[in-house]
Amino acid sequence: MYKLLLCGRYLRTRYIALASIVSVTLGVATMIVVNSVMGGFRAEMHRRLHDILSDIVVESHSLEGIEDPEFVQAEVRRIVGADLAGMTSSVHIPAMLSFQVQQQWVTRQVNLIGVDEETYARVSDFGKYLLHPENRGQLNFLLREGGYDARLQEAGWTHRRRRVAYQRAYRQQQEQARQSFEAAQTSFGEEPARPAPPGPGPPAEMTPPPAVRPASPAAEPTRFQPARDPFAAATGGAEPVFDEMTQQHTGIILGIAIASVRQHTADGGVADFFLCRPGDDVKATFPTAGTPPQAVSDAFTVVDLYESKMSEYDSSFAFVPLRKLQQLRGMIDPRTGMASVTAIQIKLRDGANLDAVRDRLRERFPPYEYRYRIETWRELQGPLLAAVQMETTILNILLFLIIAVAGFGILATFFMIVVEKTRDIGILKSLGAPSGGILSIFLGYGLSLGAVGSGVGLILGLLFVTHINQIADLLELVTGQEVFDPTIYYFSEIPTVIHLPTLGWIVGGALLIAVLASVLPALRAARLHPVEALRYE
Amino acid sequence: MSSLVPLRRALPGGGVDGGPHLRIDQPWPPAGLPADPSAALLSARGLRKSYRKGNVVIPVLRGVDFHTAAGEFTAVVGQSGSGKSTLLHLLGTLDAPDTGEIHFQQRRIDNLPAAARDQLRSRQLGMIFQFYHLLPELSTLENVLAPVMISHGVWRYWRTRSHHRRRAVELLEMVGLGHRLRHKPRELSGGEMQRAAIARALVCRPRLLLADEPTGNLDRASGQEILHLLRSLNERENLTIVMVTHDEGIARQAHRVVRLVEGRVEET
Numbered sequence: 001m002y003k004l005l006l007c008g009r010y011l012r013t014r015y016i017a018l019a020s021i022v023s024v025t026l027g028v029a030t031m032i033v034v035n036s037v038m039g040g041f042r043a044e045m046h047r048r049l050h051d052i053l054s055d056i057v058v059e060s061h062s063l064e065g066i067e068d069p070e071f072v073q074a075e076v077r078r079i080v081g082a083d084l085a086g087m088t089s090s091v092h093i094p095a096m097l098s099f100q101v102q103q104q105w106v107t108r109q110v111n112l113i114g115v116d117e118e119t120y121a122r123v124s125d126f127g128k129y130l131l132h133p134e135n136r137g138q139l140n141f142l143l144r145e146g147g148y149d150a151r152l153q154e155a156g157w158t159h160r161r162r163r164v165a166y167q168r169a170y171r172q173q174q175e176q177a178r179q180s181f182e183a184a185q186t187s188f189g190e191e192p193a194r195p196a197p198p199g200p201g202p203p204a205e206m207t208p209p210p211a212v213r214p215a216s217p218a219a220e221p222t223r224f225q226p227a228r229d230p231f232a233a234a235t236g237g238a239e240p241v242f243d244e245m246t247q248q249h250t251g252i253i254l255g256i257a258i259a260s261v262r263q264h265t266a267d268g269g270v271a272d273f274f275l276c277r278p279g280d281d282v283k284a285t286f287p288t289a290g291t292p293p294q295a296v297s298d299a300f301t302v303v304d305l306y307e308s309k310m311s312e313y314d315s316s317f318a319f320v321p322l323r324k325l326q327q328l329r330g331m332i333d334p335r336t337g338m339a340s341v342t343a344i345q346i347k348l349r350d351g352a353n354l355d356a357v358r359d360r361l362r363e364r365f366p367p368y369e370y371r372y373r374i375e376t377w378r379e380l381q382g383p384l385l386a387a388v389q390m391e392t393t394i395l396n397i398l399l400f401l402i403i404a405v406a407g408f409g410i411l412a413t414f415f416m417i418v419v420e421k422t423r424d425i426g427i428l429k430s431l432g433a434p435s436g437g438i439l440s441i442f443l444g445y446g447l448s449l450g451a452v453g454s455g456v457g458l459i460l461g462l463l464f465v466t467h468i469n470q471i472a473d474l475l476e477l478v479t480g481q482e483v484f485d486p487t488i489y490y491f492s493e494i495p496t497v498i499h500l501p502t503l504g505w506i507v508g509g510a511l512l513i514a515v516l517a518s519v520l521p522a523l524r525a526a527r528l529h530p531v532e533a534l535r536y537e
Numbered sequence: 538m539s540s541l542v543p544l545r546r547a548l549p550g551g552g553v554d555g556g557p558h559l560r561i562d563q564p565w566p567p568a569g570l571p572a573d574p575s576a577a578l579l580s581a582r583g584l585r586k587s588y589r590k591g592n593v594v595i596p597v598l599r600g601v602d603f604h605t606a607a608g609e610f611t612a613v614v615g616q617s618g619s620g621k622s623t624l625l626h627l628l629g630t631l632d633a634p635d636t637g638e639i640h641f642q643q644r645r646i647d648n649l650p651a652a653a654r655d656q657l658r659s660r661q662l663g664m665i666f667q668f669y670h671l672l673p674e675l676s677t678l679e680n681v682l683a684p685v686m687i688s689h690g691v692w693r694y695w696r697t698r699s700h701h702r703r704r705a706v707e708l709l710e711m712v713g714l715g716h717r718l719r720h721k722p723r724e725l726s727g728g729e730m731q732r733a734a735i736a737r738a739l740v741c742r743p744r745l746l747l748a749d750e751p752t753g754n755l756d757r758a759s760g761q762e763i764l765h766l767l768r769s770l771n772e773r774e775n776l777t778i779v780m781v782t783h784d785e786g787i788a789r790q791a792h793r794v795v796r797l798v799e800g801r802v803e804e805t
Contacts, residue, residue, distance in 0.1 A: 001694045002686035009674035427670045430631055431684045431737075432659020434652060530631045534670065 002428070003437060007444040010417070011452070017445075020413040021453030023406035024510050028457025029464060031399045031506045036465040038392045039502065040495030045388065048310045051125035052317075053377035054088075054345040056358055058365070060372045063093055064289045065331060065340035072344055072365070079360050083352040086122030089341035090115050091325050095286035097258065097318060099276045106275060108258050110318045112286055114325030114341075117141065123347035126319075129308045130253065132278070141251025141321050143279060143303045152277050152305070160279035160301075164244045249281055250324045252300035256307040257315035278302050284318070289329045289340070298328055312384075354378075403510050407517035410449060414442065414521035425525050426533025439526040446518025447511060454510035458503065465496050577640075578777050579628060579745055580604035584637035586623055597623045598634070599800035605793075607744070610771040610778045612788035615797035621781045622749055624797065628779060629664050629747045630654040642744070659688040663738030667750035669730040671722040671737070678718040681705040681737045688741060701740070708736040712766060728759030735766060739776075746770070748780040752787055764790060 010017070058076070060066045069089050077084060091114035098107045117139045121127045127136050131149035134140070148155040154162070242249075260272040276282065280302050287293030300320060308314055326332050326339040333339075348357060354376045361374045378385060418425075425438055464471065472483040472494060484494050584601040587594050597620040605611045615621045626632040628639060630646055639647040646657060658664070663684075671680045685701045686694055694701070709715055712732035714725075722730055731751060738746055748767065752760030764787055770776045780791060788794045796803040 001689070001691045002683055004691070005679065005686065006672075006674065013674055423670070424672055424674075427672060428683075428687070429655075430629070430658065430664050430666075430670070431687050432655045432657075433687045434655045437687065531626050534631075534666065 002433070003440045003444055006441050007448050010441075010445050011448050014417060017410075017413050017417060017449055018452070020409045021406065021449045021514070023409055024403055024450060024453030024514060025457040025460065027399060027403035027406055028454045028506055028510050029461035030402065031396065032458065032461025032503060033464045033468070034395055034399060035392070035502050035506070036461075036496040036498055037468070037494060038388075038395065039497035039499050042388050042392070043497045044495045045310065046385075048308045048313070049381050049384075050377055051128070052308060052310075052313060053380055054086075054123040055348045055352075055354055056346040056361065056374065056376055057380060058344040058346070058361070058372055058374050059092075059380075060342045062371060063287060063293065063342065064291070065091065065342040066344065066372055067333075067340045068338065069341045069344060070338070075364055076344065076346060076361065079364055080346065080348070080357055083348045083357055084346065085349045086119065086347040088116050088119035088123045088345050089322065089343070090120065090345060091322060091329070091331065091342045093286050093325075093329070093342065095284050095318070097254075097282055097284050099280060099282040101275045109316070110255075110258060110284075111316045112284060112325065113317060113319050114322035115139070115319050116322045120345075123345045126306070129306050131256070131305045131307060135253075135304050141253070141303055143248045143251065143301055148278055148304070151272055152274060155278040157279065159277060160248070161245055163279065244281070248301035248303070249299040250301070250321060251303035252282060252284070253304045253306050253319040254282070254302055255314040255317045256305045257311060258318065259302065259305055276302055278304055284320070286329070289331045296328055400509060403513050406453070407513040410446065410514055410517040411520060414446065414518050415524070417445075418442065418521045418525045421525070422528060422533050422536040425528050426530050426536065429528070429530035430534060435526040438528075439522045442518055442522030442525050443515060446514050446522070449518075450511040450514025453514065454507045457510065458507055462498065465498060468496055469493050577604035578607040578609075579639070579641050579779070581624075581628065581634075581639045582637055584624065584627055584634045584639070586620070586627060586632070586634050597800055598627070600637070601797070601800070601802050603628070603795060603802065605745075605777060605779055607777050608771070608775045609793060610768065610791045611780070611793045611795060612791035613779065613781045613795045613797060614783060614785060614788040616783065619797040620800045621783075621797045625747050625749050625779065625781045629662055630658055656688070659684055660741055661744050663741070663743035663746040665731065665734045665738050665746070665748045665751050667753040669722070669727070669734045669754075671730055671733060673722050676719050676721055677709060677714060677725065677733045678702070678705055680722065680733055681709060681740050684737060684741045705736070705740055708739055709733070712736050726759070727755050728762055731755060731759070731763050732766065735763070735770075739770070739774075744777060746776055746778045748778060750782055751780065752782065752784065760787070 058066070058072060066072055073087055073089070076087060091112075093112050095110050095112035096107055097110045097112075098105050100106070115126070121139055127139050130136050130139075131152065132144055132147060134144065134147065143160065144156045146154075146156045146158050254276070256272070259276045260274045262270060262272050265271045282300050282302060283297055284300055285295050285297040288296050306314065306317060306319065322341070323339070326341075331340045346357075348354065358374055358376050365372070365374060367373060428438060428441075429435075469484075475481075475483050581601060581603040584598050584603070585596070586598040587596045589595070597618075601620070601624055603613075603624065613621045613624060623632070627634050627647070630639075630649070634647055637647070638645055641657070641661070646654065649657065671677075672683065675683065682701060682705050685705075689697070689701075706715065706718065709718060712735055714729060714732055714736065717725060717729060717733075722733070725733065731754075735751075746767075751767065752763050755763060767778055767780065768790060771778050778791075780788075782788050
């Protein structure tokens with residue numbers, strides 16, 4: 001009882017000891033904030049990665065793909081059994097995407113994904129990141145009349161018709177200008193020839209070149225020549241009756257960062273400036289499935305944009321219908337009609353053991369017999385997830401060192417308190433207090449200090465986390481420096497996750513350090529000789 | 538002086554005004570006390586104790602024989618450095634002799650394990666010191682209760698706390714500090730602190746009270762009050778007291794005076 005009483009009294013009366021635990025408080029609060037923010041980013045990233053990648057992916061090593069996907073799917077169904085929630089086939093290939101911005105062709109490197117409209121939504125939450133609300137419910141590669149995200153202002157058929165009308169008017173204007181220019185040049189070329197000099201005329205080879213320049217633009221283009229489609233030759237130009245005003249090419253869904261640039265506005269906000277939007281046409285160039293691969297191009301109409309807020313995905317993913325991509329790449333066997341795919345995505349029911357299912361599939365399709373690999377979504381994003389995990393671990397180690405430094409502060413303060421309390425220790429011993437009791441007083445005191453320090457740190461940390469966005473705004477206001485740049489992270493707010501076990505080990509670790517720091521001074525106190533302690537001045 | 542009224546009232550015929558209840562010129566042993574040292578409550582034989590400072594060995598006790606019977610009030614006197622405080626510390630098991638034996642209630646205590654010595658100190662011995670040695674963080678009442686808290690576990694103390702508290706308040710009222718229960722030691726005078734220390738020493742009903750210069754840090758009046766209190770306790774409670782002092786006048790008020798000279802006993 002005397003131990004509790006003295007611990008309580010020392011806690012209330014030794015303010016210097018309380019000062020020594022400020023660093024414990026700050027360390028605990030910082031660790032909670034950092035872990036919550038890192039955890040928030042990681043959870044958001046995991047969610048988005050998982051949403052896109054499904055649970056397990058059977059991926060072909062080559063771009064030619066898995067030749068008999070139906071067999072593989074049947075085997076997967078048999079092996080996975082009741083754990084299977086959905087499965088889809090897809091084609092993933094690198095591609096170059098080109099579109100016109102201000103009459104100039106812009107080319108982007110993309111990851112072109114052919115998806116099956118019917119089954120892709122069952123294995124992936126890809127749909128919920130589309131900008132058109134109707135496409136979120138059911139994936140569709142047809143251009144909508146309107147109703148797109150408000151940021152796009154004008155998109156869909158409305159935008160397409162207006163754009164085509166404008167382009168036609170522009171081309172007509174250019175054509176007229178060209179004709180007038182040619183007419184002017186023709187009349188200049190046809191003006192009466194100057195009288196021939198006396199004597200025989202010049203030999204034929206000395207005849208001056210005709211005043212009119214060759215009409216063929218291919219020979220020497222003029223500045224008034226209308227813009228040509230450089231992809232016409234690649235695609236064979238075999239779409240003579242295609243009416244852009246009423247028809248669309250095969251639909252394509254682009255990652256929002258491919259089609260836009262995110263910039264700060266004058267008022268300090270953030271806005272997306274769209275380079276192309278639903279209703280515009282793009283050209284995609286990608287390799288065929290043969291060996292060696294040939295480049296093939298085709299025109300697509302942007303039907304929607306995709307915003308997962310994962311910059312890696314938003315700046316590289318473009319989705320097209322699976323069947324069309326298989327046709328263009330020559331992945332359909334003309335004899336059997338069987339279409340190959342480069343990946344089979346598998347979604348398991350909630351609670352299924354991913355690694356166990358993966359192992360069963362690997363056992364059925366060993367890598368030395370089959371030309372594809374079987375991996376979970378975590379393995380596919382292994383380097384990224386490992387990098388984030390390592391970053392978190394290192395940060396935690398560094399931050400824990402702050403608390404360890406605080407531990408040395410407690411150690412020094414405790415030694416001072418033990419010296420100050422030497423006579424009290426002698427009194428307690430003279431009254432019959434055992435050495436273990438004295439040890440308990442100082443260990444309990446260290447534990448109490450740790451509990452107060454980490455408790456206050458816990459409260460401060462949680463308050464900070466719950467108001468982190470307001471604090472970021474305040475810091476921006478005070479320092480003028482942007483704390484959280486939404487153009488980089490694609491999040492409007494700093495994501496945070498309060499993970500109770502993490503809070504537990506942070507507080508537990510701080511308590512342990514405080515107790516460990518008090519062990520040496522407590523031992524010293526316990527070993528004091530009562531007579532020497534009583535005589536201490 | 539007024540603070541001692543309850544005690545004076547409790548002691549029939551006693552009190553400073555009425556003269557000491559025990560006469561200092563009473564012959565030794567007083568009636569009722571055993572003349573045979575083997576019947577002593579506390580006895581020590583051949584106690585030697587030296588302190589080492591670097592390579593220098595300083596002998597403090599050079600073979601001390603000592604005994605005190607139950608109910609006896611013994612004064613140990615001597616000059617500074619004569620070894621009287623060291624003797625008291627050895628008798629109180631705060632320190633161990635280099636050689637020699639100490640017996641308490643016919644039981645050897647100098648070679649007891651640490652835990653048993655701690656238990657002995659907390660339950661059978663009471664100690665008071667020149668500088669009072671109250672715990673500054675605790676109130677007067679808590680200081681008096683401290684030995685009980687030490688000798689009892691948390692649950693045992695919690696179950697019997699009202700009983701112990703009642704006894705502590707009674708003791709504080711007896712020593713005239715009933716109105717100072719909540720006061721911290723720094724708010725008390727020297728005499729009051731020593732009286733609180735006496736109450737603390739008595740709370741566990743010890744068989745023996747060891748007092749190390751209890752009046753050494755007090756003015757004459759306060760010293761007399763404390764001395765009177767000790768003598769009254771000895772008489773009323775039949776409490777055995779061993780008091781160390783350098784003041785011959787104070788020592789003369791004890792039943793018996795043991796004189797220490799250069800680490801040896803010169804009994805008078």
